[in-house]
Amino acid sequence: MTTKTPNAARRSEASRRAILTAAFELAGEIGYAKLTIEAIAARAGVGKQTIYRWWPSKGAVLFDAFLMLSEGQLPAGVGDGGEAEGEAAVGDTAAALPDTGDLEADLKAVLRATVAELADPRYDLPLRGLTSEIMHDADLAALYAERLHEPVQEMKRTRLRAARAAGQLDPDVDLDVAVELMWGPVLSRWLMRTAPLTEEFADSVVEAALRGLAPKA
């Protein structure tokens, strides 16, 4: 499909990674509003035209940076913020949520890791930038839903499906509603900054949600 020589393709791929790494780092350092194509180009050591040839906007660059991050392709140290096991927010390369058999403990671990990640400026600022773009751009939102959201959503559904099969959730539970019942409150508190986003809050949300989704007596 390409007429590039192997060496040229390798150089392109190296430039692409340098650009995406620079975009992610800079968004975390200065925030999305101040992010410019010029600054990304300077940090990545490429010309501005190289970036404009591959991406139409800084939002598109940042989206691809998150995609690379979600695929575990960012260099060591970038986007490596979550220490907790079972993390399932952005930056996770795990293929599944933890399943110890203790649904409440598993979900609390995952949601606490999400809270920790959202409190980390390396994620907080780029994620606010990406979210802002998604909010205003329906096309980017569709791309986000398909490429970034859906794989993680399916991991969450899979864990809840196993719990439902084990009789820990009501057989009629809608898995997407169940996921939203836990992640929605965390996301909304993070975005709107209406109250502190704490581990205790995450725990309370998981406890109330699981009671609400439990098999009917």
Add this chain to the structure above:
Amino acid sequence: MTTKTPNAARRSEASRRAILTAAFELAGEIGYAKLTIEAIAARAGVGKQTIYRWWPSKGAVLFDAFLMLSEGQLPAGVGDGGEAEGEAAVGDTAAALPDTGDLEADLKAVLRATVAELADPRYDLPLRGLTSEIMHDADLAALYAERLHEPVQEMKRTRLRAARAAGQLDPDVDLDVAVELMWGPVLSRWLMRTAPLTEEFADSVVEAALRGLAPKA
């Protein structure tokens, strides 16, 4: 505190209202990203300098427009999108959520009205603009939390407090967690556009949340 004559004060107030009305309407028509101080000034029939004298940014203008809307001071037809009774999102001038004694029916009515409002372009676009500003500006977020969020939050808490006193909710329920459990999923689905925001979704969220918050058997 002012040296203005009564007539000058009245003229100032009329200009202020014209500016805020124009900002809200334009944000709903063209979206926040394309909103400019120039366009607001032109629509309001004032000079740009009048706006800059009173507000530091278009985000600040839009914030005050929402504040005026929440106080029921926007002219007829502006921000008058919610027909459902018991609406308690932006634009509501009611002092309380409905209380028919049927908690589930009351909350479903309110959350369905919120869904309808978020689907109305007249609210959707300005609200995305305001939300975006809040996400990136911690000072504006604090102002939002105090002036716009807290009064509505207290209305929601009041309805849930009455239900808790009537034995319809567990006595240990944290009212802020309870509110977030219902509004968080709706807000998050609206913002991220990850799935259709329907009345059925709102109903499912209310049902699961209320089961989770019910008195322990």
